[in-house]
Amino acid sequence: xxxxxxxxxxxxxxxxxxxxxxxxGSLHAEDPAQAxxxxxxxxxxxxxxxxxxxxxxxxxxxxxxxxxxxFYDPSDDKPYRHATYYQLPDPVNNM
Amino acid sequence: xxxxxxxxxxxIETEEKIEPKDWMPEAYRKNLIRQISxxxxxxxxxxxxxxxWITRAPxxxxxxxxxxxxxxxxxxxLYLYSATETLGISRDEMxxxxxxxxxxxxxxxxxxxxxWGDVGAxxxxxxxxxxxxxxxxxxxxxxPYARAMIRICKExxxxxxxxxxLMLELCRGTPEQKAMAQDSLNRxxxxxxxxxxxxxxxxxxxxxxxxxxIKRESNDDLRQKFIDQTVKQIEFLGLEHPDKAxxxxxxxxxxxxxxxxxxxxxxxxxGNGHCNRQRLQHHIKVHEEGSWVREALxxxxxxxxxRKQQAEANKSNQNVA
Ligand SMILES: [Fe+2]
Ligand SMILES: [Fe+2]
Numbered sequence: 243x244x245x246x247x248x249x250x251x252x253x254x255x256x257x258x259x260x261x262x263x264x265x266x267g268s269l270h271a272e273d274p275a276q277a278x279x280x281x282x283x284x285x286x287x288x289x290x291x292x293x294x295x296x297x298x299x300x301x302x303x304x305x306x307x308x309x310x311x312x313f314y315d316p317s318d319d320k321p322y323r324h325a326t327y328y329q330l331p332d333p334v335n336n337m
Numbered sequence: 338x339x340x341x342x343x344x345x346x347x348x349i350e351t352e353e354k355i356e357p358k359d360w361m362p363e364a365y366r367k368n369l370i371r372q373i374s375x376x377x378x379x380x381x382x383x384x385x386x387x388x389x390w391i392t393r394a395p396x397x398x399x400x401x402x403x404x405x406x407x408x409x410x411x412x413x414x415l416y417l418y419s420a421t422e423t424l425g426i427s428r429d430e431m432x433x434x435x436x437x438x439x440x441x442x443x444x445x446x447x448x449x450x451x452x453w454g455d456v457g458a459x460x461x462x463x464x465x466x467x468x469x470x471x472x473x474x475x476x477x478x479x480x481p482y483a484r485a486m487i488r489i490c491k492e493x494x495x496x497x498x499x500x501x502x503l504m505l506e507l508c509r510g511t512p513e514q515k516a517m518a519q520d521s522l523n524r525x526x527x528x529x530x531x532x533x534x535x536x537x538x539x540x541x542x543x544x545x546x547x548x549x550x551i552k553r554e555s556n557d558d559l560r561q562k563f564i565d566q567t568v569k570q571i572e573f574l575g576l577e578h579p580d581k582a583x584x585x586x587x588x589x590x591x592x593x594x595x596x597x598x599x600x601x602x603x604x605x606x607x608g609n610g611h612c613n614r615q616r617l618q619h620h621i622k623v624h625e626e627g628s629w630v631r632e633a634l635x636x637x638x639x640x641x642x643x644r645k646q647q648a649e650a651n652k653s654n655q656n657v658a
Contacts, residue, residue, distance in 0.1 A: 260354035260480050293356070322402045323409075328498035330505070334573045337465065337497050337566075 250299040251277040253284075255291035263295050274298075349550055354480035357423040365549055368542065369479055370424050371440075372551060377417035378435045378442035382616050384410050386450035387459060395453060402499050403456065409496065413489050420481040436621050444602070445528050447610030454507055454521030460500015462522075462529040462567070468493050469563045470533065478550035501570065508574045519576050526567075526579040531602045533560035564594050 248270035254263035266285050271277035277296040286294065305313055321327050330337070338346070341360045348355060355361055384407045391407065394400035418428055434440035445463055450456060471493065474486045507518040534540055534556040546552040564583075571578050582595035604610070 259348075259356065260483060262484060320401070320405060322398070322499070323405050323495060325494035325498055328495065328502045330498060330501060331573070334501065334570050337494070337501065337570070 248272060249277075251281070251296045252299050252302060253277075253281040254295040254297070255281075255285060256293040257291050259292055263293065266290075268299060271296075349478055352550075354483060355478055356480045364545070365551075366424050368546060368549070368551060369482065370421055370426050371542075372546070373417055373421040373424075373479075373482055374426070374431045374434070375441050375443075377414050377421060377431070378440060379446065380410050380414035380417060382435075382442045382446045382620065383463075385616055385619060386446060386448070386612075387456060389450055390453065390456050393453075394456075399503070406460065406496050406499065409492050413492070416485040416488060417482075420479075420485045423481045432624065436617060436624070438608070438617070441606070442616075443532060444605045444610060445532050447605050447612045447616060448525070448528050449611050451524075452517055452521060454504070454517040455525065457500050457503035457507060457518065458521035458525040460496050460498075461504055461570070462500075462525050463532070464493060464496040464500060465567070466529045466532045466563050468497060469559050469566075473554045473559060474552075476550075476553045482551075504574055508576065515575075518574065522571065522574075522576055523579045527597060527601075528605075530560055530564070530597055531605075533557070533563070535599070535602070561591055564592050568592055 249272075250268055251271055251274070252268045253266050255266050256263045269277060269280050269284055271280050274296055278294060281294050281296055285291070317323070342362065345355070345359070345361060345365075347353075348359070355365075387403060387410075388407050391400060391403050394403050418431060421431060422428065431440065435442065450459060468490065471486050471490050475483055475490060477483045477486065504518050504522075507514040534543075537543060537555045537557045540556055543552065543555065547555065568578065568583060580595045582593065584593045586593045605613070608614075
């Protein structure tokens, strides 16, 4: 069997209720339903999660790491967005 | 209790979060929609009093800081609208409810920011009070709301610190500047206390919200926390405390304080604050003026879709040929 005609899916797992889904890897499958079952078999064999998301890799729009410099540049020169930028005297510093 | 209800209550009792696709009682869903959308509206309407000062900030540094803060608040609105949408209500419905007055937002934003000192008092006291509330809500029972709160709390600390730093600068300045700081403190202290809502005994939604762990601490407990932490901050600025009855109670381990003017609280909630009408009018005006952007986006999407369909049609024609 070849994986050539199978679609690529990205797998996201919520390890515990209340937490975000985290990306854990990818797999090939015929359709979303099959991808979900594969994901269960591949990625949650040891109760790693309570919820799985599968998303067609082709549907993911991603930023390019090569462009990171110019992409994030607008926030690099704004240290005042950080709490630590504001120096307060010790007695009132815990806010 | 149905098995569904039992399962729901078991999750609540064992501190498991409720997630969007879980079964939940209709009243729980409604209660959450009311609270989270109100919270979202507050973030967005709250940009008005401060936004008013962006062009008049006294230095480039202060202007950049204020701009960054207002930008954060708009972002908080987005996180919270998105969290509300997971409960099956649309953005349009929420905006409509805000604009026709059926949804509320925090009353504090119906007070005007009249002086530069007010910008400091808002960051220090209004964001300070919001933080006390939001830290507690990080443990709320609805997953998307709890995660939005965690994200928001990480961003809030700078808001309070820049406000306090601004006040500190005024208090170390000329007598006129210090008087301005005192005046802002006097006007914003009581409304900040009102942000925690009515006394527990008077609060309409509280009991059920606590039972469902939507709220984790009572209005009065949260308010007490804020009162306690603010005393030494006022002292350090060298300002006079607006509450003349403030007094340390050794036995309770808390400050005793004077009574809030509840008539003012209900008057502002019921639409008779300084800026109620202005805030909504401004929101409606900006929303309408922005409609061309939404229309342009929709037109662009249509065009892209048509272009894609055309390309696909051409391709299959070629294949046939
Ligand atoms: Fe905020
Ligand atoms: Fe804030």
